[in-house]
Amino acid sequence: MSNFDKNHIWHPYTSLLNPLPCYQVNSASGVRLTLADGRELIDGMSSWWSAVHGYNHPMLNDAAKRQLDRMSHVMFGGITHEPAIELAQKLVALTPSTLEKVFFCDSGSVAVEVAMKMALQYFVAQGQPKTKFLTVRGGYHGDTLGAMSVCDPVTGMHSLFKDYLPQHHFIQKPPPGYSRPPQPQDFDEVNALLEKVGHEIAGLIIEPVVQGTGGMNFYAPQWLEMLVKCVRGHDKLVIFDEIATGFGRTGEWFATDHLTVEPDIICLGKAITGGYLSFASTLCSRKVSEGIAADGEGVLMHGPTYMANPLACSVANASLSLLEQGCWKNQVKNIEALLLKELMPCQVFKVVKDVRVLGAIGVVELHEPVDVAHSQAFFIKKGAWIRPFGKLIYIMPPFIINDEDLSLLCQAISDYVEMQSKMSG
Numbered sequence: 001m002s003n004f005d006k007n008h009i010w011h012p013y014t015s016l017l018n019p020l021p022c023y024q025v026n027s028a029s030g031v032r033l034t035l036a037d038g039r040e041l042i043d044g045m046s047s048w049w050s051a052v053h054g055y056n057h058p059m060l061n062d063a064a065k066r067q068l069d070r071m072s073h074v075m076f077g078g079i080t081h082e083p084a085i086e087l088a089q090k091l092v093a094l095t096p097s098t099l100e101k102v103f104f105c106d107s108g109s110v111a112v113e114v115a116m117k118m119a120l121q122y123f124v125a126q127g128q129p130k131t132k133f134l135t136v137r138g139g140y141h142g143d144t145l146g147a148m149s150v151c152d153p154v155t156g157m158h159s160l161f162k163d164y165l166p167q168h169h170f171i172q173k174p175p176p177g178y179s180r181p182p183q184p185q186d187f188d189e190v191n192a193l194l195e196k197v198g199h200e201i202a203g204l205i206i207e208p209v210v211q212g213t214g215g216m217n218f219y220a221p222q223w224l225e226m227l228v229k230c231v232r233g234h235d236k237l238v239i240f241d242e243i244a245t246g247f248g249r250t251g252e253w254f255a256t257d258h259l260t261v262e263p264d265i266i267c268l269g270k271a272i273t274g275g276y277l278s279f280a281s282t283l284c285s286r287k288v289s290e291g292i293a294a295d296g297e298g299v300l301m302h303g304p305t306y307m308a309n310p311l312a313c314s315v316a317n318a319s320l321s322l323l324e325q326g327c328w329k330n331q332v333k334n335i336e337a338l339l340l341k342e343l344m345p346c347q348v349f350k351v352v353k354d355v356r357v358l359g360a361i362g363v364v365e366l367h368e369p370v371d372v373a374h375s376q377a378f379f380i381k382k383g384a385w386i387r388p389f390g391k392l393i394y395i396m397p398p399f400i401i402n403d404e405d406l407s408l409l410c411q412a413i414s415d416y417v418e419m420q421s422k423m424s425g
Contacts, residue, residue: 051275109142
């Protein structure tokens with residue numbers, strides 16, 4: 001880590017006073033990151049869950065280079081282009097059938113902001129303005145102001161801003177366990193809340209099946225189906241945030257595909273460009289788009305400068321083509337099987353609270369917070385790039401990872417928790 005970097009560059013979720021160590025990467029290819037000192041690390045994070053095809057992929061590189069020769073960017077106001085049209089067609093075809101309208105965004109957080117604006121503007125156009133959203137504890141939706149306001153207000157990363165942010169309505173987090181059947185009493189709280197303050201709620205926003213940065217909680221699709229029915233019984237809109245779970249991560253195209261219900265609005269990002277460029281999209285149903293138009297204008301009040309950036313659209317098209325033509329589903333099944341085999345034994349260590357696996361997501365939850373700086377140094381010595389947060393050591397590797405490399409990641413985690421158990425006495 002250079003002195004200039006250490007003294008002047010702010011990295012995510014670390015202090016400039018006493019920053020966490022940073023390791024300089026000089027290149028990346030496949031599932032390997034090459035550090036400045038020549039060491040190679042197996043990437044267990046897919047660059048925060050986005051690089052599902054690995055790095056330096058020839059098909060994605062070619063898409064970017066060909067688009068650069070044509071145009072890297074044009075404004076989307078009053079202009080359209082083929083990469084955006086092709087990408088919208090792909091997204092409409094891949095997502096649930098009710099989602100017909102596509103709004104392109106700059107990032108996942110912005111996709112959530114747009115979704116919330118859609119819901120609020122929908123009710124304004126109906127002459128029934130709402131100011132609140134319903135969500136669950138343990139959620140995470142991004143770092144911009146609107147997105148922060150629907151993240152967990154107590155245990156989330158944004159508690160510092162709780163007195164500044166809009167105060168929305170939170171119910172208890174989904175009961176853990178993908179296979180846990182929902183219980184009628186699970187919904188007493190939400191039903192009582194909707195009866196009391198439903199008039200001010202525009203809709204539900206939630207991460208389907210997997211709560212990501214809020215705690216890597218996996219919960220039952222049937223539980224969410226019941227929650228959606230409760231909400232729709234009070235004529236509220238439903239927003240699914242699939243920034244982290246979309247494009248195969250849970251073993252289906254989208255976590256929504258685990259369900260028998262469909263959202264009114266969905267947010268997509270991260271893996272949409274295979275980790276090459278910041279990009280996202282928000283799709284909605286005809287009901288929502290026509291509802292917004294009920295005011296006689298129908299103008300959604302949002303328009304990013306880099307909306308539908310042609311370079312990002314072209315790479316996204318190539319990324320989705322790779323998924324459509326490839327064997328990602330078998331790759332994810334294989335990753336899931338190996339994670340189950342090699343991470344579940346970690347349950348025997350006394351520092352471990354829980355181990356859980358779903359699709360290409362493996363989580364080892366400890367009883368106490370992980371020392372990030374210490375664990376990072378340990379994993380790097382093992383040849384692994386794994387970045388814990390809170391009490392969680394988790395991996396979301398690129399889909400292309402082979403068994404040998406995935407086993408190295410799992411062994412590094414196992415060695416770390418074994419060492420921590422011995423140190424704890």
